[in-house]
Amino acid sequence: MILGDLVITATLKEHCDTHKINIEPFLDQYVKNQWGELSPDDLQANNDEINEIAGHVLGKYNLPTGEDIYIETSWSDVERYTVIMFCGER
Known part of the structure; x- marks a missing residue:
């Protein structure tokens, strides 16, 4: 998976800083x-979408x-x- 431009919301960044949470293992x-x-349907949707020219995964x-x-x-x-x-x- 190529991430492209990476952004973290300000509220999540503040939460991670406050609680000393490293986000990298999740990435x-x-x-x-x-x-x-995710649900089995969402997992399958991600796996189907990953090789498309345009799309999104979660x-x-x-x-x-x-x-x-x-x-x-x-x-x-x-x-x-x-x-x-x-x-x-x-």
Whole structure:
């Protein structure tokens, strides 16, 4: 998985800084197409979408503090970007 431009929301960054949470292990899983805690249908949708010219995939992970986060990559033939956010920020 190629991430493209990578952005983390300000609220999640502040939370991670405050609680000394390293986000990299979640990104490591994500770039290996390990999508975290998704339904079987969502897992299949990601796996189907990953090789398309344009699309998006989503991973869901649980922080040590109990909150869930999404990592979402969207792309087209022109651009690619990834956003890391709390689930409620999507």
